[in-house]
Amino acid sequence: MTLNNKNIVLYALVIVMAIIMTYSNHFRNSFHFDDSHTIENNIYIKDVKNIPLFFKDAATFSSLPPNQTYRPIVSASLAIDHKLAGGLTDTFYFHLSEFIIFLFQGILMYFLFKAIFKNENSAALLSLFSVTWYMLHPACAETINYIIARSDLISTFFVVMAFVMYIYSPFSRKWYLYLLPILIGSLAKISAIVFAPLLFFFILLLERDSAIEFPSKKNINTFLETLKSSLPSFILCIVLYFFIRGMDEDTWVPGGTSPLNYLITQPYVIMQYFFTFFLPIHLSADTDLTAFSSIWNIKFFIGLFFISLFIVLLILTSRKKEFRIISFGLCWFLIALLPTSSIIPFSEVMNDHRVFFPYIGLVIATVKALQVLFTSMRQLNSINKNILFTLSVFFLIPYSYGTYQRNIVWKTEESLWKDVTIKSPKNGRGHMNYGLTQMGKRNYEEALKEFTTTLELWPYYSYAHINMGILKDAMGKRNEAEPYFQNAIKLGPNLPECYFYYAKFLAKTGRSNLAIDNLNKALELAPAHINSRYLLMEILLKDSRFDELKNISQKTLVILPGDKITLGYLEASETKGTELEHLLKKVNTYPTAEAYIELSLIYYNKEDYINCISACNQALALKPNYAAAYNNICSAFNQLKEWDKAIDACNMAMKIDPNDPLAKNNLAWAQVNKQMLVK
Numbered sequence: 260m261t262l263n264n265k266n267i268v269l270y271a272l273v274i275v276m277a278i279i280m281t282y283s284n285h286f287r288n289s290f291h292f293d294d295s296h297t298i299e300n301n302i303y304i305k306d307v308k309n310i311p312l313f314f315k316d317a318a319t320f321s322s323l324p325p326n327q328t329y330r331p332i333v334s335a336s337l338a339i340d341h342k343l344a345g346g347l348t349d350t351f352y353f354h355l356s357e358f359i360i361f362l363f364q365g366i367l368m369y370f371l372f373k374a375i376f377k378n379e380n381s382a383a384l385l386s387l388f389s390v391t392w393y394m395l396h397p398a399c400a401e402t403i404n405y406i407i408a409r410s411d412l413i414s415t416f417f418v419v420m421a422f423v424m425y426i427y428s429p430f431s432r433k434w435y436l437y438l439l440p441i442l443i444g445s446l447a448k449i450s451a452i453v454f455a456p457l458l459f460f461f462i463l464l465l466e467r468d469s470a471i472e473f474p475s476k477k478n479i480n481t482f483l484e485t486l487k488s489s490l491p492s493f494i495l496c497i498v499l500y501f502f503i504r505g506m507d508e509d510t511w512v513p514g515g516t517s518p519l520n521y522l523i524t525q526p527y528v529i530m531q532y533f534f535t536f537f538l539p540i541h542l543s544a545d546t547d548l549t550a551f552s553s554i555w556n557i558k559f560f561i562g563l564f565f566i567s568l569f570i571v572l573l574i575l576t577s578r579k580k581e582f583r584i585i586s587f588g589l590c591w592f593l594i595a596l597l598p599t600s601s602i603i604p605f606s607e608v609m610n611d612h613r614v615f616f617p618y619i620g621l622v623i624a625t626v627k628a629l630q631v632l633f634t635s636m637r638q639l640n641s642i643n644k645n646i647l648f649t650l651s652v653f654f655l656i657p658y659s660y661g662t663y664q665r666n667i668v669w670k671t672e673e674s675l676w677k678d679v680t681i682k683s684p685k686n687g688r689g690h691m692n693y694g695l696t697q698m699g700k701r702n703y704e705e706a707l708k709e710f711t712t713t714l715e716l717w718p719y720y721s722y723a724h725i726n727m728g729i730l731k732d733a734m735g736k737r738n739e740a741e742p743y744f745q746n747a748i749k750l751g752p753n754l755p756e757c758y759f760y761y762a763k764f765l766a767k768t769g770r771s772n773l774a775i776d777n778l779n780k781a782l783e784l785a786p787a788h789i790n791s792r793y794l795l796m797e798i799l800l801k802d803s804r805f806d807e808l809k810n811i812s813q814k815t816l817v818i819l820p821g822d823k824i825t826l827g828y829l830e831a832s833e834t835k836g837t838e839l840e841h842l843l844k845k846v847n848t849y850p851t852a853e854a855y856i857e858l859s860l861i862y863y864n865k866e867d868y869i870n871c872i873s874a875c876n877q878a879l880a881l882k883p884n885y886a887a888a889y890n891n892i893c894s895a896f897n898q899l900k901e902w903d904k905a906i907d908a909c910n911m912a913m914k915i916d917p918n919d920p921l922a923k924n925n926l927a928w929a930q931v932n933k934q935m936l937v938k
Contacts, residue, residue: 267383267384267387270384270387271369271387274387274390274391274394274652275362275365277391277659278362278365278391278394278395281395281659281662281663282358282400282403282662282666284663284666284667284670285354285358285400285403285404285666285669286350286351286354286355286358287349287350287351287354288350288354288404288666288670288671289350289670289671289672290347290350290406291405291406291544291669291672291675292405292407292544292545292692293321293326293407294405294407296321296322296323296326297320297321297322297326297333297334297337297407298337298341298353298406298407300322300787300788300789300790301319301320301321301334301337301787301789302322302786302787302788302789302792302815302818303319303334303338303787303818304334304337304338305338305341305789305819305822306338306818306819306820306821307339307341307342308820309338310334310335310338312818313331313334313335313338314331314446317329317330317506317507317508317511318508318785318786318787319331319334319787320333320334321785321787322755322785322787322788322789323754323756323785324508324510324511324753324754324755324784324785325510325511325512325514325753325754326511327507327508327510327511328507328508328511329446329503329506329507330410330446330447330448331446332413332443332444332447333407333409333413333448336356336409336413337353337406339356340352340353340356343356350406353406354403354404354406357403357406357409357412358403360409360412360413360416361394361399361403361412363416364412364416364419365390365393365394367416367419367420367423368389368390368419368619369386369387369390370386370423370426370427371419371422371423371426372385372386372389372390372623373386374423374426374427375465375584375587375623376584376627376630379627379630385626385627385630388626388651388652389622389623389626391652391655392622392626392655392658393618393619393622395655395658395659395662396536396539396618396658396662397539397542397658397661397662397665398535398536398539398542398611398612398614398615398618399618399662400542400662400665400666400669401542401544401611401612401614401615401665402612402615404665404666404669405544405612405669408612408615409447410447410448411448411450411613411615411616412615413444413447413448414444414445414447414448414449414450414451414616415444415451415616415619416444417440417441417443417444417447417451418440418441418444418451418453418454418457418616419619420440420444421437421438421439421440421441421444421454422437422454422457422458422461424436424437424440425437425458435491438491438492438495441454441492441495441496441499442495442499445496445499445503446503449499449500449503449504449598450595450598450599450616451499452496452497452499452500453496453597453598454492454496455489455492455493455495455496455497456594457590457591457594457595458489458492459485459486459489459492459493460587460591460594461587462485462488462489463481463482463485464577464583464586464587464590465583465584465587467481467484467485468580468583469481469485469577470574470577470578470583471573471574471577471586471590510753510784513603513604513605513606514604514605514606514607515550515603515604515605515608516550516604517550517604518602518603518604519602520550520551520552520553520604521550521602521603521604521605521608522601522602523550523551523553523554523559524548524549524550524551524559524562524608524609525562525600525601525608526559526562526565526566527551527558527559527561527562527565528548528562528600528608528609529562529565529566529593529596529600530561530562530565530566531548531609532596532609532613532614532617533565533569533592535611536614536618536621536625537625539658539661540661541682542611542665542682543611543678543679543682543683543686544611544668544669544676544678544679544689545607545610545679545683545686545688545689546607546608546609546610546611546682546683546686547683547684547685547686547689548608548609549608549685550604550608569589569593570593572589573586573589573590573593574586576589581631582627582631584623584624584627585623585624585627585628585631586624587620587623587624588620588621588622588623588624588625588627589620589621589624590620591619591621591623591624592617592618592620592621592624593617593620594620595616595617595619595620596613596614596617599613600613671696672692672695672696673693673696673697675692676689676692676693676695676696677693677696679692679693680693680709685716686716687712687713687714687716687717687720687723688713688717688720688722690709690712690713690716691709691710691720691722691723691726693709694706694707694708694709694710694713694730695726697709698726698729698733701733701886701916701918701919702918703730703733703734703918703920704918706730707730707734710723710726710727710730713726714727719750720750721746721747721748721750721751721754721757722747722751722754722756724743724744724746724747724750725743725744725747725756725757725760727740727743728740728741728742728743728744728747728760728761728764729760729764731743732764732767733920734920735920735921735924737764737768740764741764744757744760744761744764745761747760747761748761753784754784755780755781755782755784755785755788755791756781758777758778758780758781758784758791759777759778759781759788759790759791759794761777762774762775762777762778762781762791762794763794765777766794766797766798771798771801771802774794774798775795775798775799778791778794778795778798779795782795786818787818789819792811792815792825793824795811796808796811796812796815796825796828797828799811800828800831800832800838800841801838803835803837805831805832805833805835806832808828808829808831808832809829809832809833812825812826812828812829812832813829816829823848823849827841827844827845827848828841830844838861839858839861839862839865842854842857842858842861843858846858846877850877850881851881852878852879852881852882852888853878855874855875855877855878855881855888856874856875856878856885856887856888856891858874859871859872859874859875859878859888859891859895860891862874863891863894863895863898866898868895868896868898868899871891871892871894871895872891872892872895872896875888875889875891875892875895876888876892884915885915886912886915886916886919886922887912889908889909889911889912889915889922890908890909890912890919890921890922892904892905892908893905893906893908893909893912893922893925893926893929894925896908896929897925897928897929897932900932902929902930902932902933903933905925905926905928905929906926906929906930906933909922909925909926909929910926912925912926913926
């Protein structure tokens with residue numbers, strides 16, 4: 260090993276350590292956004308035995324019908340992570356597997372870049388710098404932190420692998436084995452099929468050393484030879500496109516409405532992506548840019564002007580041999596954006612995690628442009644290349660810091676959506692999701708403010724109506740809550756969440772038959788909606804409808820074998836035990852604070868207030884700061900007319916959660932009755 264090679268290895272090790280340190284604070288970041296229906300509420304990823312099913316049925320990808328697209332590799336990887344993690348309580352394994360793939364992608368990118376820069380001085384150093392810039396870029400953190408966005412990661416990884424195999428393995432090229440990674444990558448995300456046009460321009464610009472021109476007598480042979488070389492990839496990618504689209508569920512929709520309005524917005528979006536590469540200071544998990552209603556928008560003309568300049572630059576740089584790497588990098592950037600920046604209208608016109616794949620091309624073009632600039636500055640040529648490389652790495656420190664900060668933003672739902680409300684204030688979903696975090700903390704007034712803002716911005720957003728209904732119910736305003744649930748169903752008749760949450764509300768108000776009807780509708784739309792299954796089993800047990808309970812339990816165990824909760828319900832259906840008996844077995848086998856609270860409510864409804872208090876104390880032993888337990892103790896002591904003990908319990912509940920309306924009412928009742936007793 261030469262000294263130079265030793266230096267390269269040393270630099271590579273330092274870079275790997277820098278990447279690991281940069282991402283060291285992200286491994287336990289929570290699930291976010293689409294993770295809810297593809298992971299948390301998706302019954303299929305809870306058992307690795309369902310992996311063959313992922314390749315047969317796109318409905319297994321998500322519990323929401325509009326999101327059921329064909330990505331079996333992604334679902335399979337999630338099922339494996341779920342198995343390793345032992346459930347969803349710890350996201351470490353989900354993030355670890357993604358990060359390992361990310362590191363291996365960096366290794367493959369080094370070899371790809373080295374082949375692209377092969378005729379340059381210090382190609383290895385240029386390649387290392389390019390990989391480092393990409394790996395430390397804050398925009399990549401948008402993909403690495405967002406677990407379901409591993410679809411972008413996996414598909415990109417296999418595209419880079421395909422290029423490396425094509426370049427370095429004559430055997431692979433002869434027998435078209437380099438197309439196998441594209442087959443795998445497209446099963447993670449269909450965007451991998453843009454490999455075909457990327458390979459065409461790689462061959463044209465870098466292998467045949469030709470310019471980008473319209474076919475003519477002068478260059479027709481070069482064009483045809485290039486097309487012939489890349490034709491197998493075009494054939495495979497076209498077949499894959501129609502196969503994957505054919506496997507998508509009929510219920511799948513990209514989310515947008517007007518292809519034309521979406522299309523005219525994309526030049527401006529592409530311009531935003533371009534400048535974000537150099538100055539990534541406004542990254543947002545959910546932007547508030549909306550599709551332009553017509554071309555008579557100044558942003559359309561700004562974007563059109565940018566795209567025109569971009570294409571002119573792409574063509575001009577292809578005409579000089581020393582600039583063709585720049586041209587190829589620009590081609591990569593533009594082509595890799597086509598799946599999300601064309602006529603297919605997605606619900607979000609812009610999303611920062613979409614640049615994960617395109618930025619590989621922008622790194623290639625920019626680093627080559629900097630190398631050309633450096634070469635033209637003679638006074639810099641005398642500087643030792645290793646020193647220059649070291650100085651260049653310091654240039655990347657702000658990018659590393661930015662990525663570290665983005666990891667902090669992605670830490671929790673609250674931190675992520677608070678960031679969105681600041682950077683994308685016109686995004687209704689951002690306000691709604693931040694409001695959900697506040698409702699979870701029982702900060703009801705703040706949640707009401709955010710949900711109100713959501714409905715002002717997006718009045719037809721069904722999820723906003725669902726959450727306003729949940730909030731009104733939590734605030735003790737049930738009469739105001741129900742219309743919101745009903746509006747949600749009108750606005751989102753194909754969304755199982757609308758029926759599930761309305762059913763949950765109906766069950767609380769004693770209307771179990773109507774609740775069951777809504778849950779059956781939710782499961783008709785989304786058989787993978789596990790929460791609907793659990794709630795349906797709970798209601799059927801409570802109503803002693805044992806035959807129906809046995810039926811749904813058995814059906815659930817077909818797709819979720821060995822599920823302990825479902826097995827408990829199946830046993831209850833066979834022994835025809837009461838809900839109380841079922842819960843007693845449940846807390847004895849799997850004691851949780853939440854299960855003891857359920858048990859306390861059953862005792863309360865049976866007017867067994869002593870056992871109600873005992874169950875609450877068991878809950879407090881497991882979860883000392885559990886406001887609901889103290890509130891139930893207060894209610895039980897109120898029924899026993901032991902006002903002082905009730906007041907003490909409610910004061911504890913209020914200390915933990917000052918905004919709990921139930922605790923406020925129970926405390927007021929105890930205080931009034933104590934005063935009457937004194938009088």
